[in-house]
Amino acid sequence: MDEFSFIDSIKPSNYRQSSLIKGVDDDAAVFRQNTQEVVTAVDTMVDGVHFSRETMAPFYVGYRALAANLSDLAAMGAVPAFYLVSIVISSDWEEHDLREIYRGMSSLADDYQMDMIGGDTVSGKELVLSITVIGYVDRNRARYRTEARSGDVLFVTGTLGDSRAGFECIVTNVDNEYLINRHRLPTPRVIFSKNLNSIDRVALNDVSDGIASESNEIAEASGVDIHIAFSDLPYCMPMADLFPDQYEDWILSGGEDFELLGAVSESEWGTVQKAAERSGIAVTKIGLVTESKEKTGRVYLSKKGQTSLLKKSGYTHLQEGRD
C-alpha cells in the first residue's frame, strides 16, 4: 500500500463547520466556540474484539464506530461538529477495505455536517480504530447522569435488544433486514436529544451496555432508586418471534442499541413525548425514580408480580472505559 496516496485519499477536501479555522493541514486543528460548551469523548474498536470482518463489512465498521461516539454526544445533549481518527493498520487489511471504513464514517458524518479535522495513521499487528468526537451544547444544557430526581419518569427511546438480535441473525443466517441493519447501521439519537433543548433538567445515558447497566449508572450517579416494569420495556416483535428463549435477556443487557435512557420530571414528560414525535422515533415510559433507601442508588425490576434487584449484569466488560 502506498501510505501517502492512502492518507491523501482519506483527507477531507472541504469543511462545513463555520467554527472551524484550521483542519488537517497543520500540526493540529483549530476551532472557535464562543457561545456554546464543548463536549468530547473517545471510543476505540479492535478487529476481532469489537467487530469481525466475517459479520461486518468495512463500511459498517466505520459507520458503527462513529455512531457509538455520536451516541455519547447525544447522551450529553450535544450536537456533533468534528471527529479525529486514529487508525492502526495491519498487513491483512487491503487499501480498498480501509477506504471503506472511512467512507462508512463520512457517510454518517454527512448527516450532521461533521468535519474530520485530524488523525494519525500507524502500522501494527491488528486493526484498531479510535475516534475522538467533538460536539457543542448550549450553556447549561449538557445532560448529566447525576440529574435524576425522586418523582421523575424513566424513559427510553426506540426498542431494546435489536442490535444483539441483529448480530445473532447475521451469525446464524437468519434473514431479517430490520434487525441486521439495527446492528450494522445504528442511528444515534442526536436529533431527539437536541429536541429536548427546552427542558431545564433531564438525565441522559446512552444504552451502549444495555439498560440494566445504564439504569444502574444513573441511579448511582444521582443517588436515587429506579423502578423498572419489565412489561413496559419496548422491543420489536420480530426479535421475540425469532429468539423466544433469548430476547428477554437481550432487552435488559443486549447492548449497543445506542438508544437513550433518561429521567425527567412528570411535568416535562409530555415535552419529551413531543420531542420524540418531532424526531420520528418512539419513546416509552418504563419506570419511576424514587428516593434512595440505601446510601447508593439501586435499580428494582418488577416482572410477573415479582420485584428483584437489577444488577449491572454480567455484561459489563473491559471494552468500555466509560459510557
Next chain:
Amino acid sequence: MDEFSFIDSIKPSNYRQSSLIKGVDDDAAVFRQNTQEVVTAVDTMVDGVHFSRETMAPFYVGYRALAANLSDLAAMGAVPAFYLVSIVISSDWEEHDLREIYRGMSSLADDYQMDMIGGDTVSGKELVLSITVIGYVDRNRARYRTEARSGDVLFVTGTLGDSRAGFECIVTNVDNEYLINRHRLPTPRVIFSKNLNSIDRVALNDVSDGIASESNEIAEASGVDIHIAFSDLPYCMPMADLFPDQYEDWILSGGEDFELLGAVSESEWGTVQKAAERSGIAVTKIGLVTESKEKTGRVYLSKKGQTSLLKKSGYTHLQEGRD
C-alpha cells in the same frame, strides 16, 4: 487483571482547569472556552513499532507519548489544557506497567496543569496508546506553517539529532545520560511558544521527523524557498564525539527531538531570541526564506561550499499521519 480496579486507579481524583465543567464521570467531557481558540490533535504509538520495552520503561512510554502531542500544540502556539487516552491492552502487559504509562503521562501533564478528561480501555493483541490533546490559543495567535514569508529568518530551538543519538546510546550501551534523557523525557517547547505571543506572524512546525522533512513542509505550505546553512545547525558535542559517522544525518533527519522550527520577519528575530532566553532554551538562526522560484516551495542546503536540494528524506514513514 481486575479491569474495574485498574480503571479506577487511573481516573483523575481532581481537576485543575477552570474551563472544565465535567470530567470523566459521564458519557463525555464538557468544557467552556469563550475567549480563546481551541486546538486539538491526536497521536498514536504502537508497542514494537514506536517504542520497545527493551529500550523504554513504561513510565517513559507514557511521558514521551504525551510529549509528542504537546509538541504539536506548541507548534500551534497553544497552551495545553486537556487530554483523552485510548489504550489497547494486550495480555503481555502487567497492571503495574500499565499504571506506569499513566504515571508518565500525568507527570508531564502536571507541569502544565492539564486534566485527563476521557478515555477508553479495551483489549487487543498489542499495546496501542492513542492520546488526543486539547489546548487553547489566543485569537489569531495560532501558528500555521503557511505563514513563512520571503525575507524571514529561519530558526530552530535547542539542538538537533539528540533523541536519535539517545536511542543509539541505549541500544549500544553507551552511557550518556544527557542524550538518553533527550530520548526518554523530551521537553515540548510549550513555554517558548507561549512567549512568542506578542509576535503577530510566525510560522511554526515541531521537529518530529527531522528538519529536512519539517522545513519542506513549511516551504510547501507557504509557497516559499528556504535556504539552510548546514554549519549553522545546532547540535550537542557529545553526539558528534560519540557518533562521528552518523551525527550529520541525525541533525537533518533524526526525528523526535520535539524542537520547534520557525520562520519570522527580520524585525521580530530579536523578540524570538528574548523569548528563548526567558524560556531558558537556545534558539539558533539557521537560514533564510526567499521567494519561490518554482511553483511549489523548495529547501536548499549549503554545506562545505556546495548547495543541494534538501528533500524530505527517506525518513518519512507511515508512522506519522500528520505533524
